Amino acid sequence: MRNNSVIGWLLAAPLSLVLLVFLVLPIAMIFVVSFWGATEWSIYPAILLDNYEFLLTSDVTYRVFFNTFKYAAITWAFTLLIGFAVAYYLAFHIRSLTWQIALFLLCTIPFLTSNIIRMISWIPFLGRNGIANSTLISMGVIDEPLEWLLFSDFSVILAFVHLYTLFMVVPIFNTMMRIDKSLIEAAADSGATGWQTLRHVIIPLTKSGIMIGTIFVVALVMGDFITVRFMSGSQSANMGRLIQNDIALLQYPSASATAVILLITVLLLIGTLLRFVDIRKEL
């Protein structure tokens, strides 16, 4: 038994080392630096609560905090609806495994290409003279180009949904594929309608997939800064943007304090979600 542990440790050593140096220590460092002081050009060790005081007494923080949750909630709702529908279609309506794999890959491939490029690619579509506006004008739906298509909350959420729906599709599809098809036949034989089967059989059995997808989407949206910056044209902010702004001004202690608050929020949220699912069992 003792020998087992030694082999386990040896095998896990490289992984532990990477996580220690590039995850645990950096987070500890952020925590430490969040109490440091800063001048315009340098930072110095200290134990100050100024950074937190400034952060927690500023209106901006709460507005930005609220914005972060707003983006996460709206994106979650859309990715869940779209992701569930797509996964349901692939799992229950596509009858051959080959087609299931092919269509699943088709959904997965964009995830493996650059997020930045995928954001840039909305510009010709949403811009003032973009495809959406010119189509709507030529159809006579609107007279003036819509200004809120690009560089607005609308475009931010559109980009989030575009980038992250896949993180819902994959885990939900994964759990759906494991549902015993005879359960669905049994429901139908007992006289359940399609909706009743969905509501009372499929959704409860897919819950763990939905949870894992939720964890991914919430973590990615709450931790994001680049999508918000790019798609809102720097007009909206979330916590990540606040951190990035401070970094650009070399105000690392204040960036660290914001980072600590963001980290605690994300970990509390994800920790709560993790109570509803055993990830290792679901893989």
Add this chain to the structure above:
Amino acid sequence: MEPRPRSFYVLTAFFVVFLIFLYGPTLTIGILSFQGPGGGLTFPMRGVSLHWFRDLFEQQAVGDIWGSFSRSLVLGLMVMITTVVVSVMGGLAFRKRFAGSALLFYLIIASLVIPSILISLGVGLIWSQSGLPVHWSTSGFGAQLTWTLPFGLLIMFAVFNRFDKSFEEAARDLGASPWQVIRHVVLPIIAPSLIGVALFGFTLSYDEFARTLLTAGSYNTLPLEIFGMTTNVTTPVLFALGTLTTVFSLLVIGVFLLVAWLMNRKRARAGSDAGKGMV
């Protein structure tokens, strides 16, 4: 076969719209990158030309694209190899419970959900406070591993959850040493999934932005370079670059899928004939 219900047609339409939503914008910039020299960032097309692609190959109005491409390529390969090796070792370790395994598992999940800007900031702070120069091949490399390793390990956990241990028992009964079991039984069986781990390792690194932002130092990787361009380049040269790097990603994905498919086919052909009634 029973007839298709109405929901099938509704969902098929929905799925097609979803695919258009996924691929439409990328195809649009693909088309727009062939704008004529006088063309702008949106339609109409003012002629069709390779002007903007040519721009990318000239010495350069827009920064060090090819330098950053080669750095991203090398970094991607480094991250890919490390991710495969460390994930396999980690996956093997987690097959048995060991002291600290639960904690390590939570660290892996934490690595996945902690905002990438925090990794960037923390690693950057450690490097700068210890007086080390940040460089894409050291601090950047490690910061990217915190994103690729969790994916690699999740794949390995999934693989080992489905792994039939009787193959190993058979090998051991025939007198194989633990190393021989790994080398000649376990690794060949999990090899196709390693293609998946490698694909994730490479592409996630090649496209990573946030984790390299403060850890790459003065030499940019390609995503950093592209992001820099978005703030000061307003010509379709941006689309041309986007199209090229997307095509490159698609080629990489294609090669990996092809290798996985060939491996599976070879295995199917060389597989056991047990139960097929041949004497």
